[in-house]
Amino acid sequence: MSAEINIQRLHSKEVGFKETLMSSLSLPMADDDAIDAAVVKILAQVKERGDTAVLEFTKQFDRLSVDSVSQLEISSQELEKAYQSLPAEQKNALDIAAQRVRAYHEQQKIEAGCHSWEYTEADGTRLGQKVTPLDRVGIYVPGGKAAYPSSVLMNAIPAKVAGVSEVIMVVPTPDGARNPLVLAAAYLAGVDRVFTIGGAQAVGALAYGTKTIPSVDKIVGPGNAYVAAAKRRVFGTVGIDMIAGPSEILILCDGTSHSDWIAMDLFSQAEHDELAQSILLCPDAAFIEQVQASINKLLPEMPRKKVIEASLTNRALLIQVQDMAEACEIANDIAAEHLEICATNPRQWSELIRHAGAIFMGNYTSESLGDYCAGPNHVLPTARTARFSSPLGVYDFIKRSSMIEVSEAGAQTLGAVASTLAHGEGLQAHARAAEMRLKK
Amino acid sequence: MSAEINIQRLHSKEVGFKETLMSSLSLPMADDDAIDAAVVKILAQVKERGDTAVLEFTKQFDRLSVDSVSQLEISSQELEKAYQSLPAEQKNALDIAAQRVRAYHEQQKIEAGCHSWEYTEADGTRLGQKVTPLDRVGIYVPGGKAAYPSSVLMNAIPAKVAGVSEVIMVVPTPDGARNPLVLAAAYLAGVDRVFTIGGAQAVGALAYGTKTIPSVDKIVGPGNAYVAAAKRRVFGTVGIDMIAGPSEILILCDGTSHSDWIAMDLFSQAEHDELAQSILLCPDAAFIEQVQASINKLLPEMPRKKVIEASLTNRALLIQVQDMAEACEIANDIAAEHLEICATNPRQWSELIRHAGAIFMGNYTSESLGDYCAGPNHVLPTARTARFSSPLGVYDFIKRSSMIEVSEAGAQTLGAVASTLAHGEGLQAHARAAEMRLKK
Numbered sequence: 001m002s003a004e005i006n007i008q009r010l011h012s013k014e015v016g017f018k019e020t021l022m023s024s025l026s027l028p029m030a031d032d033d034a035i036d037a038a039v040v041k042i043l044a045q046v047k048e049r050g051d052t053a054v055l056e057f058t059k060q061f062d063r064l065s066v067d068s069v070s071q072l073e074i075s076s077q078e079l080e081k082a083y084q085s086l087p088a089e090q091k092n093a094l095d096i097a098a099q100r101v102r103a104y105h106e107q108q109k110i111e112a113g114c115h116s117w118e119y120t121e122a123d124g125t126r127l128g129q130k131v132t133p134l135d136r137v138g139i140y141v142p143g144g145k146a147a148y149p150s151s152v153l154m155n156a157i158p159a160k161v162a163g164v165s166e167v168i169m170v171v172p173t174p175d176g177a178r179n180p181l182v183l184a185a186a187y188l189a190g191v192d193r194v195f196t197i198g199g200a201q202a203v204g205a206l207a208y209g210t211k212t213i214p215s216v217d218k219i220v221g222p223g224n225a226y227v228a229a230a231k232r233r234v235f236g237t238v239g240i241d242m243i244a245g246p247s248e249i250l251i252l253c254d255g256t257s258h259s260d261w262i263a264m265d266l267f268s269q270a271e272h273d274e275l276a277q278s279i280l281l282c283p284d285a286a287f288i289e290q291v292q293a294s295i296n297k298l299l300p301e302m303p304r305k306k307v308i309e310a311s312l313t314n315r316a317l318l319i320q321v322q323d324m325a326e327a328c329e330i331a332n333d334i335a336a337e338h339l340e341i342c343a344t345n346p347r348q349w350s351e352l353i354r355h356a357g358a359i360f361m362g363n364y365t366s367e368s369l370g371d372y373c374a375g376p377n378h379v380l381p382t383a384r385t386a387r388f389s390s391p392l393g394v395y396d397f398i399k400r401s402s403m404i405e406v407s408e409a410g411a412q413t414l415g416a417v418a419s420t421l422a423h424g425e426g427l428q429a430h431a432r433a434a435e436m437r438l439k440k
Numbered sequence: 441m442s443a444e445i446n447i448q449r450l451h452s453k454e455v456g457f458k459e460t461l462m463s464s465l466s467l468p469m470a471d472d473d474a475i476d477a478a479v480v481k482i483l484a485q486v487k488e489r490g491d492t493a494v495l496e497f498t499k500q501f502d503r504l505s506v507d508s509v510s511q512l513e514i515s516s517q518e519l520e521k522a523y524q525s526l527p528a529e530q531k532n533a534l535d536i537a538a539q540r541v542r543a544y545h546e547q548q549k550i551e552a553g554c555h556s557w558e559y560t561e562a563d564g565t566r567l568g569q570k571v572t573p574l575d576r577v578g579i580y581v582p583g584g585k586a587a588y589p590s591s592v593l594m595n596a597i598p599a600k601v602a603g604v605s606e607v608i609m610v611v612p613t614p615d616g617a618r619n620p621l622v623l624a625a626a627y628l629a630g631v632d633r634v635f636t637i638g639g640a641q642a643v644g645a646l647a648y649g650t651k652t653i654p655s656v657d658k659i660v661g662p663g664n665a666y667v668a669a670a671k672r673r674v675f676g677t678v679g680i681d682m683i684a685g686p687s688e689i690l691i692l693c694d695g696t697s698h699s700d701w702i703a704m705d706l707f708s709q710a711e712h713d714e715l716a717q718s719i720l721l722c723p724d725a726a727f728i729e730q731v732q733a734s735i736n737k738l739l740p741e742m743p744r745k746k747v748i749e750a751s752l753t754n755r756a757l758l759i760q761v762q763d764m765a766e767a768c769e770i771a772n773d774i775a776a777e778h779l780e781i782c783a784t785n786p787r788q789w790s791e792l793i794r795h796a797g798a799i800f801m802g803n804y805t806s807e808s809l810g811d812y813c814a815g816p817n818h819v820l821p822t823a824r825t826a827r828f829s830s831p832l833g834v835y836d837f838i839k840r841s842s843m844i845e846v847s848e849a850g851a852q853t854l855g856a857v858a859s860t861l862a863h864g865e866g867l868q869a870h871a872r873a874a875e876m877r878l879k880k
Contacts, residue, residue, distance in 0.1 A: 093860035104567055112569070113553025113835065126801075127544055127815050129552070132794050134828055148865050181864050217827040236683070239828035243676070261876050267869035303868050339841075346845065354572050358842035361566075364851035364877050365844055368870035372858040375567050376842035387657040388574055388679035390840035395553065400830035401779075402798035402816035404805055405786065411804035418812040420533035424621050425588050428743050429707035430808035436701050437804050 005295050006313050009288075012321045012330065024317055025334060025384065027245070027275065032225055039200045039229040046204030051211050057201035062143075062174045064196070069212035074183065074194040082183035090181065094149065097373040098188040101153050104375030105161040109394040114162065116403075124407035125414075129400045133163035136214060137397060138206035138238075139191070140221035140231075141182060143172035143198055149185035150371060154378050154392065155221045156189035162397035167191050168216060170206065172198020198223075203230035207238045220379075220392065241392060245383035246275035249367055250336035250356075252327045252349060255284030257342040257363045263294035265340060268368050270311035271304040277315040279334065281327040288318050328352035335386040338367045357386045411437040445735050447752050449728075450759045452766055458773070464757055465774060465824065467685070467715065472665055479640045479669040486644030491651050497641035502583075502614045504636070509652035514623065514634040522623035530621065534589065537813040538628040541593050544815030545601040549834045554602065556843075564847030565854075569840045573603035576654060577837060578646035578678075579631070580661035580671075581622060583612035583638055589625035590811060594818050594832065595661045596629035602837035607631050608656060610646065612638020638663075643670035647678045660819075660832065681832060685823040686715035689807055690776035690796075692767045692789060695724030697782040697803045703734035705780060708808050710751035711744040717755040719774065721767040728758050768792035775826040778807045797826045851877040 008024070010017060045053040051069045058072065059065045066072060083091065108114075118128025139155045141147070152169070159167050169186050171179075173196040186194055195213060197205065203223075209215025218239035219231060231240045249269040253262055266278040282288050295312070299305050321327045328349050331339060335355035343349055346361035353359060357380030360367050371378045379392035406414060415434040422430035448464070450457060485493040491509045498512065499505045506512060523531065548554075558568025579595045581587070592609070599607050609626055611619075613636040626634055635653060637645065643663075649655030658679035659671060671680045689709035693702055706718035722728050735752070739745050761767045768789050771779060775795035783789055786801035793799060797820030800807050811818045819832035846854060855874040862870035 089860050090864055093857045093864075096857045097861060107557075107559060107567075108569065111553055111555075111557040112840075113551055115551075117547075117551035119547060125814075127547075129548065129816075129831075130790075130793075130799070135794065150861060150865065236823070236825065239825070258876075261873070264869060264873040264876055268867070268873045271867055271869040302872075304866075308869065350570075350843070353570075353841070354575065355839075356841045358844060359570070361843070361845040364848050365846040366851075366855075366858075366873040366877055368862060368867075368873045369846055369851070369854045369858050370842070370844050371870060372861045373854050374565075374844050374846060376569075376844055380842070381839075383676070385676065385679070386839065386841070388839055391569075391842050393840070395835070399795075399821075399826065399828055400552075400833070401793070401796045401826070402810070402820070402831050403790070403801070404798060404810050404814050404816055405801040406805040406809055406814060408804050411806075411809065414809045414813050415806075417533045417536045418806075418809050420529050421537060421590060421812045422808060424530055424533075425590065426744075427708070427711055427808075429704060429711040429748065430811060432742075433701070433704040433708045433806040433808045436698075436704055437806055 003296065005299055005309060007292065007295070007316045007318055010317055010319045012319060012326060018333070021330070021333070032229060035225050036229050039226055039233060042200040043204040043230060043233055046201050046210070047208045054197060054201050054205050054210055054213070057199065058197050061199055062172050064173065064176055069195070069210065072196045074196060079183050079187035079194065082180045083187040085180065086184050094184060094188055097150065098153055098157065100373050100375040101157045102161060105158045105394050109161055112393060112395050114394050114398050118403060121410065123409040123413070125410035126403070126405040128403040130403050131398050131400055134217045134397050134399065135164070136166040136168065136216045137164045138216035138219040139167060139169045140202065140219060140223050140227055141169055141171040142223055143174055147179040147182050149181040150378065151222065152182055152185035152191070153189050156186065156191050158377065158392060158394045159397045160190045162394045164397050166193070168206065168214065169194045170197050170202040172196065172202070200226045200230035203227060203234060207234035220396070241379065241396065242381060242385065242389060246277065247272045248277045248337040248382055249340065250279045250281065250331055250334055250338065251340040251342060252324065252331060253280060253282045253287065254324050254343040255282060255287035256344050259287065259290035259294040260298065261363065261366070262291050262342060263298050265366055266295070266312070266316065267298070267302060267308050269338065270308040270316065271302070274307055274310040274314060276311045278312065279317045279319065281319050281321050281330055283321050283323050283327065285320055288320055292318065324349055325352065331356065335384045337380045337382045337386065340365070340367055355386045357381045357391055412439065443736065445739055445749060445752055447732065447735070447756045447758055450757055452759060452761045452770065461770070461773070472669060475665050476669050479666055479673060482640040483644040483670060483673055486641050486650070487648045494637060494641050494645050494650060494653070497639065498637050501639055502612050504613065504616055509635070509650065512636045514636060519623050519627035519631070519634065522620040523627040525620065526624050534624060534628055537590065538593050538597065540813050540815040541597045542601060545598045545834050549601055552833060552835050554834050554838050558843060561850065563849040563853070565850035566843070566845040568843045570843050571838050571840055574657045574837050574839065575604070576606040576608065576656045577604045578656035578659040579607060579609045580642065580659060580663050580667055581609055581611040582663055583614055587619040587622050589621040590818065591662060592622055592625035592631070593629050596626065596631050598817065598832060598834045599837045600630045602834045604837050606633070608646065608654065609634045610637050610642040612636065612642070640666045640670035643667060643674060647674035658837070660836070681819065681836065682821060682825065682829060686717065687712045688717045688777040688822060689780065690719045690721065690771055690774055690778065691780040691782060692764065692771060693720060693722045693727065694764050694783040695722060695727035696784050699727065699730035699734040700738065701803065701806070702731050702782060703738050705806055706735070706752070706756065707738070707742060707748050709778065710748040710756065711742070714747055714750040714754060716751045718752065719757045719759065721759050721761050721770055723761050723763050723767065725760055728760060732758065764789055765792065771796065775824040777820045777822045777826065778810070780805070780807055795826045797821045797831055852879060
C-alpha cells in the first residue's frame with residue numbers, strides 16, 4: 001500500500017467556497033527589496049562600464065574568468081556542432097519539435113494580423129497600419145538545473161517567424177558548463193548570436209548594449225528572481241515579455257478519463273516547482289477518489305517525487321463541482337495557465353471558457369505534448385493574467401505604426417472638426433495647424 | 441519684428457552628431473521615490489479598506505465630501521444630458537470624431553487578427569487560437585487642466601469595438617468641477633459606468649475592487665506621476681497600457697511645404713508640455729531658416745506661447761540633413777511618437793520608416809487631425825518605445841488562448857517526441873504523461 005498524499009479537498013457548494021478558492025490561488029508577494037537593490041547596482045555598473053562590468057560580474061557569479069566579452073561568445077560553428085553531435089533520437093525529436101513550432105507560428109503570423117493594411121475613403125484619404133518586425137531581440141535562457149532547450153525553441157522561433165533580423169541569446173554557464181541540448185536548440189531555432197552570460201548583468205548588457213554586446217529592442221525568456229527584477233527595471237528602455245509566476249494546471253474532468261492519466265498530468269506541473277499549482281475540477285466524487293488513489297500509487301515511482309509531493313500538499317486542490325458547466329465558470333475565475341478539458345465532448349465545454357493561457361482538449365491531449373511539440377507556444381500567462389494577456393507569439397515580435405494620409409479634400413472636413421475639438425480642449429496650436437490647411 | 445526664438449540647430453554631418461542627437465532625446469529619469477512611497481500607502485489602504493479609503497482620499501485630494509462611493513457615480517442619464525446639452529458645433533464635431541474613430545477600429549479589428557482561428561492536421565489533430573475580449577476595463581481620465589474628451593474616445597472606443605462588456609471610467613473632479621465635454625464623450629463612446637475619483641486611489645479601486653467599484657482586468661489612460669506610479673504597482677494584478685512620456689513630433693520635410701504649416705505643427709506638440717519635443721529634419725538650409733522665421737512670427741499670437749517657447753528652447757531641434765534618405769535613417773533612430781512626412785512623394789519615404797507611432801503623410805495631414813478625428817488612435821508609444829510597441833488598439837482589449845486537441849493518432853507521434861525531450865530536460869512526469877497515451 002502506498003501512503004495517502006495529503007491534498008486539499010473542496011466542494012463548490014460549501015459556504016465560502018469562492019473565497020477559499022481565491023485565497024488558495026494567491027501566493028504571498030515575495031519581499032524582494034534586497035534583490036531589487038542588488039539588481040539596481042548591477043544594472044548601473046553595466047550601463048556605465050559596459051564590457052568591463054559584464055566580465056567582473058561573470059567572474060563573480062559564474063566563476064568564469066576570461067579577458068574579453070568576445071571570449072564569452074559561442075560561435076555558430078559551435079552551435080551547429082552541438083546539434084550534429086546529439087544522439088539521433090534527441091536530434092530527431094528536436095527537429096520535429098522545431099518544425100511543428102515553426103509551422104504553428106507561421107500560421108499564427110497569417111491569422112493574427114501580423115500584416116500591414118490600408119483603406120481609402122471616398123475623398124482620397126488613406127488610413128491603415130504598417131506592421132514591421134522588431135530589429136533585434138534578446139532571449140534569456142536560464143542555465144543550471146532549469147536549462148530547457150524547449151524554451152529556446154519557444155522564444156526564438158516566433159521572433160524569427162516575425163522577421164526579427166537578429167536574435168541574441170544569453171545563457172549563463174556557471175563554471176563553464178554548457179548544455180549541448182540548449183546550444184543545439186539555438187542552432188535549430190536560428191538564433192544569430194549566443195553569449196554565455198546571465199543574471200542581471202546579461203539583462204543590462206542587452207538593454208543598454210556594451211562595446212561587444214549590441215543593445216536589443218526587447219528581452220524575452222524566463223529567469224530567476226534577479227533576472228525578473230532586472231527585466232522590470234529595464235522595461236521602457238526595451239520591451240519585455242511577461243514576468244512568469246509558478247506554473248499551473250487546471251484539469252476539468254467529467255469522470256470519463258483514466259485516473260492515472262489525470263494524476264500524471266497533475267504531477268507534470270507539480271514536478272516543476274514546489275510552488276507550482278495543480279487543480280482538478282470534477283463533478284464525480286468517485287472519480288476524484290480514483291485520482292487520489294492513482295496519485296498515491298504513482299508518486300513513489302517518480303524521480304522528482306519530493307518536489308511533486310511538496311507542490312501537491314502545498315498548493316493542489318481536488319474540487320468537486322455540481323456539473324461541468326459550473327466547472328467552466330470556476331475555470332474562468334481561475335484563468336489558469338494550462339487548462340485541460342478531459343471529457344467526452346471537450347468542445348462543448350471549451351466554448352464556455354473565456355480565460356485560459358492554453359486549452360488542451362480531449363483525453364489524448366496531455367499538457368506535456370503542448371510543452372514540447374504540439375506547436376503552440378509554451379510561454380503562457382500565469383497567476384490569473386490570462387484574463388488580460390496571451391501566449392507568447394509572433395505578435396509579440398512585431399509592432400504597428402498608424403498610417404494617415406489625408407487628402408486635400410479630407411483636410412477640409414476633418415480640419416473643421418479638429419479645430420472645434422482642439423479649441424474645446426484649449427489647444428489652440430492644434431486648432432491653428434488644422435485651420436491653416438483649410439481653403440480660404 | 442518678432443524676437444528670435446532660440447532653438448538648437450544641428451547638422452547631420454557634424455562630428456558626434458548621433459551622440460548629440462541621442463542625448464537630446466533622453467530626459468533625466470524623474471526621481472520619484474517619494475511619489476512611489478505615497479502611492480504604495482494609498483494602494484494598501486484601498487486594498488484593505490475599500491470604499492472607506494476611497495472616500496477619505498477623495499475628500500483629502502479632491503475636496504469632495506460625500507457619504508458613500510455610490511454618490512460619486514455619474515448616472516447614464518447625466519452622461520446623456522451632458523451630451524445633449526452641448527452646443528451644436530461641438531456635438532457635431534464629437535459625433536464625427538467618434539464615428540470615424542469607431543470605423544477605423546472596426547477595420548482594425550478585422551485586419552489585426554482579433555478573430556479565432558484553427559487548422560486540422562492530417563491525423564485529425566486540431567490547433568489554433570481562441571480570441572476573447574477582456575471582461576472589464578477601467579479607463580483613467582485626468583481631471584483639471586488636461587481633461588481631454590478626445591482621450592475618452594480614443595481609450596473607450598477600441599475597448600467597446602473589441603467587445604469588452606463593461607468599461608468603467610474614473611475621472612477626478614476636484615472641488616466637484618465636472619467637464620461636460622468629457623462626460624459627453626463618455627456617453628458617445630459607450631462607457632458603462634463613471635466614477636468621479638482619481639489619483640492612485642482610483643487606480644487601486646479599479647485594480648482590487650471595492651464594495652461599490654468592481655475590479656477590472658486592465659487599466660488604460662493617461663495620468664499624472666501618481667497615477668503612473670500606481671499603474672506600475674498594480675501591473676500583474678491587472679493589465680496596463682504604456683506609461684506615456686512627454687509628447688513628441690518629428691517632421692521630415694523636403695522643403696516643399698509651407699513654413700508656417702511646419703512651424704504650427706511643431707507648436708502643436710510644444711503646447712502640450714514644457715518637456716514635449718518637436719524636431720525638424722530637412723535637407724534644405726533655406727527652408728529651415730524660413731521655418732525659424734515662421735516660428736518667430738507666429739509664436740506671439742499663440743495663447744499658450746509660454747509653454748511653447750519653453751518647450752522649443754528646452755527640447756526642440758532643427759536638423760539639417762544631407763538628403764531625405766538620411767532623414768529616414770535618423771527618423772528610425774529617433775522612433776518618434778508622431779512622424780510627419782511633408783514631402784511631394786511621402787510614400788517614397790514612409791517605405792523607409794521602420795519605427796514610429798504614427799506616420800502622417802503629405803502636407804495636408806497635420807498631426808492634429810490624427811489627434812482628434814482622422815480615425816487612428818492618438819495613444820501612441822513615446823520615448824523611442826515605437827521600436828517595440830504599437831498604438832493603442834483593439835488588439836489591446838482582446839487576449840488569446842491556444843487551442844490544442846491532439847487526436848489519438850497524433851498522441852502516438854507527438855508522445856514519442858515529447859517523451860524524448862522531457863527526459864532530456866529531466867522532467868519525467870512530463871514524459872510519463874505522454875507515454876501513458878501511447879498504445880501498447
